[in-house]
Amino acid sequence: MANPSKRVGTEWESAVRAYLREHHNPETRRNVQIGRADIGDLDGYYLHAAECKDEQRITLAEYIAQANREAINARQPYGCAVVKRRRANVSAGYVVRDLATDVRLVSRLRDAEQTLQDIAPTVYADHIARHGEGH
Structure with missing residues (x-):
């Protein structure tokens, strides 16, 4: 993958997906984004549109606004951002709403x-x- 930021984001999404598969829902999968109506990064986090974020600069307001829009698009009642915690295991990530x-x-x-x-x-x-x- 040529874009390093995209690679980091994909790795975080994959790590969160693996964690959710093991501890929550074995059917959790990464969404393929089609068009402008983004539905979140993961499908299978019960009742949620989950937007995964692994960025150096954390911007919670932007993440939550995006997750809430994506929850509407995904027809889920709740949106959340799953934010990577630096130098920590995936289980220590933050779920923010x-x-x-x-x-x-x-x-x-x-x-x-x-x-x-x-x-x-x-x-x-x-x-x-x-x-x-x-x-």
Whole structure:
């Protein structure tokens, strides 16, 4: 690949894809961009259009604006930027979204867990045990 910036970006996208395949969704794939309606770099990060960024200068406002536009194009409810942390493993990368998006996501999770707890308390207890309350 002739463009070094493109190569770095592709390597980061591939690393994030591999991490998500192992820990989240084995069907995660890199998107092929066609036309002007970009849909994010990765498909398969549940409910998200994910824009992967590995740049020396981090510009969060630009990343979030781009991710939110791409979420609309991808027909996903949430956009996020997955930003590389320098000299760190892919798992230490940052997932960034604006507060409004995060509140919508956390509210959805809260409501879903409350519904599960109300309807199936033992399934809810198993869910909490499986996902842990710490790390």
